[in-house]
Amino acid sequence: MPSEPPGESSEQPDELARLPHGRHGLPPEFVANNQRQRLLASLVFTVAEHGYNETTITKVIEGAGVTTRTFYKYFDGVEAAYLGAFEAAADSLATRLAEAYGSESEWPLRIRASLAALLEFFAASPEFARLCLIEPFVAGPAISRRYQEAIARLAPYLREGRALRDGPEPFPETTERGLLGSIGTQIGRKVSAGETEELPGLLPDLAQFALTPYLGAAEARRVALLDD
Amino acid sequence: MERPSPSRSPLTRPGGHQLRPEVVVHHRRERILTAAVELIAERGYRAVTVADIIKRAGVAKLKFYENFSSKEDCFLAVYDRGLVEATRRVGEACERHPDSFPERVAAGIAALLDYAAAEPALARACIVEAPLLGAAMEGARERALAGFAPLLRGARQEVGEAELPPSVEESVFDGLYWLLYDAILTGTPERLEELRPQLVEFALLPFLGAAAAADASSR
Numbered sequence: 001m002p003s004e005p006p007g008e009s010s011e012q013p014d015e016l017a018r019l020p021h022g023r024h025g026l027p028p029e030f031v032a033n034n035q036r037q038r039l040l041a042s043l044v045f046t047v048a049e050h051g052y053n054e055t056t057i058t059k060v061i062e063g064a065g066v067t068t069r070t071f072y073k074y075f076d077g078v079e080a081a082y083l084g085a086f087e088a089a090a091d092s093l094a095t096r097l098a099e100a101y102g103s104e105s106e107w108p109l110r111i112r113a114s115l116a117a118l119l120e121f122f123a124a125s126p127e128f129a130r131l132c133l134i135e136p137f138v139a140g141p142a143i144s145r146r147y148q149e150a151i152a153r154l155a156p157y158l159r160e161g162r163a164l165r166d167g168p169e170p171f172p173e174t175t176e177r178g179l180l181g182s183i184g185t186q187i188g189r190k191v192s193a194g195e196t197e198e199l200p201g202l203l204p205d206l207a208q209f210a211l212t213p214y215l216g217a218a219e220a221r222r223v224a225l226l227d228d
Numbered sequence: 229m230e231r232p233s234p235s236r237s238p239l240t241r242p243g244g245h246q247l248r249p250e251v252v253v254h255h256r257r258e259r260i261l262t263a264a265v266e267l268i269a270e271r272g273y274r275a276v277t278v279a280d281i282i283k284r285a286g287v288a289k290l291k292f293y294e295n296f297s298s299k300e301d302c303f304l305a306v307y308d309r310g311l312v313e314a315t316r317r318v319g320e321a322c323e324r325h326p327d328s329f330p331e332r333v334a335a336g337i338a339a340l341l342d343y344a345a346a347e348p349a350l351a352r353a354c355i356v357e358a359p360l361l362g363a364a365m366e367g368a369r370e371r372a373l374a375g376f377a378p379l380l381r382g383a384r385q386e387v388g389e390a391e392l393p394p395s396v397e398e399s400v401f402d403g404l405y406w407l408l409y410d411a412i413l414t415g416t417p418e419r420l421e422e423l424r425p426q427l428v429e430f431a432l433l434p435f436l437g438a439a440a441a442a443d444a445s446s447r
Contacts, residue, residue: 053362137359140272141413144356148410171442172426174407175433181406182399189369205393213433221391 036074038064040085047082048127052139055082082143086136089128090150093121097154107161108215108223112207114157116200119187123199126191133188151180161214171213179210257295259285261309264302269349273303273357300364303353307361307368310347310354315375317343322378329386330432330444336379337404337427344408345420355405355412373401383435396434403430 042063046055055078061071075081100117104110122129136147155176162171183206190199204224211220263284267276278299282292296302321339325332344351358365380397393399404427411419425445432441 051362053360137409138362140274140360141356144409144413148413151410172429172445174410174423174426175430177410178403178407178426178430181410182403185402185406186395186399205395205399208393209396209399209434212437216437217387217392217434 035064035066035070036084038066039071039074039081040088043078043081043085044089044127044131047085047135048130052078052082052135079139079142082131082135082139083146085131086143086146089132090146090153093118093132093150094153096121097157101157107164108211108220109226111158111161111210112203112223112226115183115206115210116203118183119199119203119206122187122191123196126196129187129191129196133184134192147184151177151184154180158210158214161211164214175213179213183210256285256287256291260287260292260295260302261306264299265306265349265353268303268306268357269352273353273360278302300361303358303361304364306350307354307358307365310350311368311372311375314340314343314354315372318376319378322381329383330428330436330440332381333379333431334428334444336376337431338424341420341424341427344412345417348417352412355409372405373398376401380431380435386435392434400431400434 039060042060043055046059046063050059057068057071057078060078060081061068064071071081075084096117097114100113101110104113122133132147132150136144158176158179186202186206187199190196190202207224208217208220211223214220215223260281263281264276267280267284271280276299278289278292281299281302282289285292292302296305317339318336321335322332325335344355358368377397380400383397384392407423407427407430411423429441429445432444435441436444
């Protein structure tokens with residue numbers, strides 16, 4: 001399994017909290033970095049537990065073991081902290097998906113491997129699934145725009161499949177975004193239902209859904225049901 | 229020339245006291261809902277207060293609370309109204325094409341987009357702002373899926389030999405919702421018209437395959 005995304009590990013806040021106060025001899029950037037990481041980690045857990053609407057600065061700083069003043073050194077509010085955490089999660093996910101995509105050479109298998117990695121990523125961290133897939137819509141347009149950007153960032157992987165199509169008509173520009181938006185929502189719904197550990201089981205259906213426009217339903221199903 | 233009778237419109241009658249009480253009450257509720265929709269679309273749900281709504285609607289605070297227990301309650305009423313009307317229009321459009329799946333999808337999606345274009349503030353409120361209600365919106369998705377189900381009714385019979393996963397209708401609805409959300413979040417009103425063939429093709433793709441879906445959506 002690739003390295004954990006920033007802020008994901010539940011041990012991290014405790015471990016960082018053990019840093020002695022005052023003169024510990026660490027360079028200031030390091031402490032700053034730690035405090036920021038700690039705040040992001042706490043935000044992720046607070047949002048997962050309470051939802052965006054009930055996430056307050058007080059809850060986030062309590063979880064991080066820092067003062068309000070420290071919070072405001074890094075973020076001007078909950079929304080800004082959310083954006084920081086979302087960016088960190090999206091970067092980490094993008095890295096994993098790039099690795100998975102590169103692990104196969106044929107495009108249908110690349111997509112299947114990427115979907116498997118996506119499901120594993122969120123299965124390993126339901127907190128991140130809430131942060132990335134469910135709460136952006138609750139948080140509102142400023143944050144759901146980042147979700148929109150993340151989808152746009154992943155769309156090129158699917159778009160590669162257009163080269164495999166027989167048909168002369170190009171797809172509408174929005175097809176890949178529609179497929180990815182749907183996949184995100186379906187994963188989010190599993191997580192909402194408390195069925196995070198069942199996420200990997202979605203792979204065949206999601207793979208068939210994602211591949212059908214490019215391969216046709218029958219071939220998409222064949223690839224989706226391949227054994228590893 | 230005869231002057232317009234003052235009784236022509238019940239709502240402009242001086243003083244309004246001769247109106248039947250239920251008319252006044254209904255009208256007041258409508259004004260509140262209209263004001264809420266406008267404000268939510270303009271400023272975003274979180275920035276709107278009950279004070280803003282009653283000011284825009286021109287009603288007294290107590291009258292607001294006779295109709296709604298909170299801002300959230302008022303917004304839920306807005307959402308319900310939008311969903312009920314949207315599903316009614318889509319359902320009617322689908323009924324006009326009982327025999328052709330592609331035509332049914334095209335008509336249903338056109339009806340939905342026409343409604344969104346005619347009521348842009350309501351569309352924004354229901355599609356982009358409603359999820360901000362968080363837990364209060366639980367169950368909304370299931371109601372929407374049930375309401376829009378006629379759009380994809382019978383789709384599987386079109387497929388032929390390929391086996392589809394049981395989740396495919398929901399996958400399509402999730403994708404359609406996201407594409408609408410995406411367009412309304414950042415788009416211009418013209419964007420909705422561009423979206424029409426794109427949504428139709430997206431909805432048909434898993435059932436008809438790429439070539440037939442493209443053909444049907446360009447009609």
